[in-house]
Each structure stands twice: as structure tokens, then as C-alpha cells.
């Protein structure tokens with residue numbers, strides 16, 4: 001191969017059991033004074049769950065926060081508008097997303113309309129963002145969409161049931177946290193669906209015209225990991241080794257498609273997801289197995 005390519009990913013990525021404890025210090029290091037934590041209400045309610053652990057670390061570091069729990073699956077324009085209002089009302093200066101792809105995409109959407117204008121539908125497309133988002137970190141709880149690593153913000157326009165994507169290097173979180181301990185209690189159905197999404201995200205960049213030697217090696221490793229780790233993670237959610245391998249695979253696939261892009265399964269999955277509000281991973285699994 002004799003051509004140029006660029007390779008984008010967050011500048012810092014924490015990986016492994018227990019890394020969530022580092023988020024408070026990292027927030028302080030980044031100069032975050034009051035963070036809008038963007039998440040879903042069911043995740044925020046879990047005792048000692050991912051949100052509570054994030055908040056505990058922020059408190060320990062002396063970083064203030066407000067918690068926005070209005071993220072819906074397939075985040076809608078109304079969600080990002082409500083999040084923006086809370087960010088402004090609470091005087092926040094930064095964002096931390098906690099969850100799977102919906103939370104990360106919603107947090108990116110909030111950041112986008114805070115600094116690039118209120119009508120996000122006008123920003124659909126590639127590299128449309130003129131201004132940087134507020135400082136944003138992502139705590140990932142599924143393996144997974146890869147959104148904690150990527151430049152994609154997938155938002156649903158609830159008025160016409162269409163998903164659109166804002167693709168920009170400005171959307172990439174400054175720091176990602178991938179802690180498999182946060183994923184041990186993810187339900188079987190969600191583990192299976194999000195794992196199928198990661199599997200498709202490892203295959204599509206491999207056959208993409210935009211592939212490069214780095215993304216090829218990431219895809220091959222991710223596909224191999226998922227083949228053995230996904231069935232085990234679904235059968236036994238508390239198998240830390242299987243969860244850890246799925247996080248590795250999900251990150252590799254995320255990095256790969258962030259740079260080599262995706263294909264027809266995702267093009268069609270977004271139509272199904274927008275029309276029927278169906279989980280993204282289920283749409284990917286359905287299309288992957290449909291001949």
C-alpha cells in the first residue's frame with residue numbers, strides 16, 4: 001500500500017479492571033470544575049454502579065457535578081436540547097458520558113449544540129463542526145458501539161424517525177475509560193446485541209475501501225477475540241476474562257471503524273433503528289444474519 005492515511009482516537013484511553021477510580025483525578029487535571037454527567041436513569045439508579053462510582057471519584061477529587069439522566073436509547077434531538085439546558089442552568093464547563101453508545105452520542109450532541117449552533121440537523125455530515133466541543137470524557141459500560149472512542153455522534157430526529165450522523169474529529173472524547181468491572185452485570189440480551197454490533201464493526205472496516213494496515217490488524221484481532229469471548233460473556237456475565245476480552249475487541253473495532261469507516265449493515269441498521277426505535281445492536285445482528 002502506498003498512500004497516505006490519518007489515524008484518529010482519543011489522546012488517552014484507560015483500560016482494565018478498576019480504572020474508573022482514576023476519573024476524578026483526570027477531570028481535575030483537565031481543569032474541569034463542574035461536570036455535566038450524561039447518562040440513563042436506570043444506570044444512575046444502580047447502587048455502586050458505573051454512575052455512582054464515577055460520582056464518588058469526582059467527589060474524592062473535589063470536582064463538582066450535575067447529573068443529566070434524560071438519555072433515551074437511540075438518543076433524540078429532544079434529549080440533547082434538555083441536556084444543553086441543564087448544562088447552562090447548572091453552570092457546567094465540561095461533560096462526562098456514562099453508558100453505552102446512547103449516552104456517548106447524547107453527550108456529544110449536547111456538546112455540539114453548545115458550541116456549534118442549536119440546529120444539529122444542519123450539522124449532519126462529515127467535518128461540519130467549526131468549533132470545539134466542551135471538554136468531554138467517556139465512561140463506557142458496554143462492549144459495544146465504540147462511541148467512547150469515535151468521531152461519530154448518531155442522533156435520531158424523532159419528528160421524522162430518521163437517524164443522522166455528525167462525523168467530526170472534534171467529537172472524539174479527550175479521554176475514554178473502558179473498565180470491564182462496570183460490565184459484569186450487563187444483561188444477557190444487551191451483552192449479545194452490543195457484542196454483535198462490535199462484531200459487525202470489526203468486519204466492515206476490514207472490507208472497506210478506506211482500510212489501512214493498522215485497521216486491518218485491529219479488525220483481525222477483534223474478530224478472533226469476539227468469536228470466543230462473546231459466547232462466554234453472554235453465558236456467564238461475571239466471567240471477568242471474557243468481559244475483558246470483549247472490551248479489548250470492542251476498542252480495537254472502534255479504533256478501526258473510526259478510521260476505515262463502516263458499510264452496508266450499518267447503513268441499513270440506522271434506517272431500522274430510526275424507524276422502529278430498535279436497539280442498534282439488534283439491528284446489526286438481524287442484518288448480519290439475513291441473506
Ligand SMILES: [Zn+2]
Nearest residue numbers: 145197201280
Ligand atoms: Zn454499530
